[in-house]
Amino acid sequence: MKVSLVKNILEANERIAQQNRGLFDEKGLMVVNLMSSPGAGKTSLLEKTIDALKDEVRIGVIEGDVQSSQDAERIARKNIPVVQINTGGACHLDGNMIRETFDQFDFDGLDLLVVENVGNLVCPAEFQVGEDFKAMILSVPEGDDKPAKYPLMFHESSVLLINKIDLLPFLDVSVDNIRKEALNVNPSLIIFEISCKTGQGLDAWFDWLKARIADQNRR
Amino acid sequence: MKVSLVKNILEANERIAQQNRGLFDEKGLMVVNLMSSPGAGKTSLLEKTIDALKDEVRIGVIEGDVQSSQDAERIARKNIPVVQINTGGACHLDGNMIRETFDQFDFDGLDLLVVENVGNLVCPAEFQVGEDFKAMILSVPEGDDKPAKYPLMFHESSVLLINKIDLLPFLDVSVDNIRKEALNVNPSLIIFEISCKTGQGLDAWFDWLKARIADQNRR
Numbered sequence: 001m002k003v004s005l006v007k008n009i010l011e012a013n014e015r016i017a018q019q020n021r022g023l024f025d026e027k028g029l030m031v032v033n034l035m036s037s038p039g040a041g042k043t044s045l046l047e048k049t050i051d052a053l054k055d056e057v058r059i060g061v062i063e064g065d066v067q068s069s070q071d072a073e074r075i076a077r078k079n080i081p082v083v084q085i086n087t088g089g090a091c092h093l094d095g096n097m098i099r100e101t102f103d104q105f106d107f108d109g110l111d112l113l114v115v116e117n118v119g120n121l122v123c124p125a126e127f128q129v130g131e132d133f134k135a136m137i138l139s140v141p142e143g144d145d146k147p148a149k150y151p152l153m154f155h156e157s158s159v160l161l162i163n164k165i166d167l168l169p170f171l172d173v174s175v176d177n178i179r180k181e182a183l184n185v186n187p188s189l190i191i192f193e194i195s196c197k198t199g200q201g202l203d204a205w206f207d208w209l210k211a212r213i214a215d216q217n218r219r
Numbered sequence: 220m221k222v223s224l225v226k227n228i229l230e231a232n233e234r235i236a237q238q239n240r241g242l243f244d245e246k247g248l249m250v251v252n253l254m255s256s257p258g259a260g261k262t263s264l265l266e267k268t269i270d271a272l273k274d275e276v277r278i279g280v281i282e283g284d285v286q287s288s289q290d291a292e293r294i295a296r297k298n299i300p301v302v303q304i305n306t307g308g309a310c311h312l313d314g315n316m317i318r319e320t321f322d323q324f325d326f327d328g329l330d331l332l333v334v335e336n337v338g339n340l341v342c343p344a345e346f347q348v349g350e351d352f353k354a355m356i357l358s359v360p361e362g363d364d365k366p367a368k369y370p371l372m373f374h375e376s377s378v379l380l381i382n383k384i385d386l387l388p389f390l391d392v393s394v395d396n397i398r399k400e401a402l403n404v405n406p407s408l409i410i411f412e413i414s415c416k417t418g419q420g421l422d423a424w425f426d427w428l429k430a431r432i433a434d435q436n437r438r
Binding site for chain 1: 257258284286289308337338340341345358360361364365367368369371383385386389390416
């Protein structure tokens with residue numbers, strides 16, 4: 001009973017996510033579902049990405065948080081369209097929450113929509129929102145045992161950004177171990193090692209993302 | 220419909236948690252529900268606490284993880300009773316999962332049971348397991364905006380341990396801000412600033428915990 005109920009919720013979400021996906025395709029919009037633990041650096045990565053790409057790529061953002069509008073306020077300072085979703089307790093975004101923001105965006109004026117999910121390494125991985133791909137951040141202070149302990153998130157993501165590498169000298173954490181464990185869960189993960197604080201490694205991410213958007217536009 | 224369903228799940232859990240609580244009271248056992256984001260330092264704090272208290276306090280541990288038994292193996296090296304719960308996807312522990320471990324413990328031989336919850340700053344706060352109190356860890360790399368963004372966890376916890384303070388010189392994070400924001404959500408929070416790596420601040424936590432257990436035993 002409980003299992004079938006959960007299955008129904010996931011199936012209902014899947015239908016709505018596919019409707020979202022249809023609209024995004026029609027508009028030629030690339031959508032990234034950005035996920036991580038709390039405080040791993042989702043909003044910082046977004047700020048850096050907007051700064052680097054905004055002259056070439058028209059970006060919109062959906063900010064998901066249990067509560068508060070701090071992240072949307074940070075993004076709004078970049079003068080790009082942003083909508084805050086407060087889940088009011090729910091631990092992830094779903095397709096319906098995303099759909100409810102549609103009337104607040106002009107999708108014809110956008111190339112890229114980034115959905116910043118609730119900070120949570122478990123639940124968001126279960127729910128599609130209509131994205132082209134999921135990207136996740138693991139910050140090095142979280143430790144190199146996370147892929148084995150939270151495998152679904154690593155399994156569902158296409159991109160892993162290993163953030164805060166400026167802190168490595170002060171931690172007993174190995175990026176090689178993170179890579180090995182993450183690829184063990186998902187051998188096709190595309191991995192970037194970055195520091196949103198120092199900027200190290202970010203160019204490779206920007207270049208990859210721009211190429212991916214250009215590729216989509218050619219189709 | 221959805222709301223009443225969620226309410227039913229929480230109410231059913233509440234009943235089981237109260238039955239657990241009744242058994243723990245009968246056995247004179249103090250139970251701590253330990254929660255945090257992934258990688259904030261729950262298992263490290265447990266290791267340090269066991270090392271410091273095990274000559275005076277008989278400790279048992281329940282390890283909750285979505286997957287893997289790495290944490291239980293770490294704790295087992297301390298030669299204390301430990302049971303691993305793998306939730307197989309679920310993002311929190313509940314009363315029933317705890318009850319299912321009972322036949323693996325001799326509660327008469329224990330003073331303190333620590334339940335290490337799944338690493339998640341959202342969902343575990345909603346579920347009682349029969350604990351005396353909830354303790355949470357926030358590690359400073361997660362940032363000082365977390366109490367406003369994940370208020371329920373801070374609201375439900377009696378104790379906040381601010382961990383990894385050895386990293387403060389390398390972060391743009393203020394412990395004063397964490398304290399202020401956390402107390403804003405929950406003015407009765409008892410706060411410890413600690414580093415499980417250097418040991419800084421841990422003595423105050425050990426002393427507080429020992430006093431609390433002694434207090435319970437006197438009742």
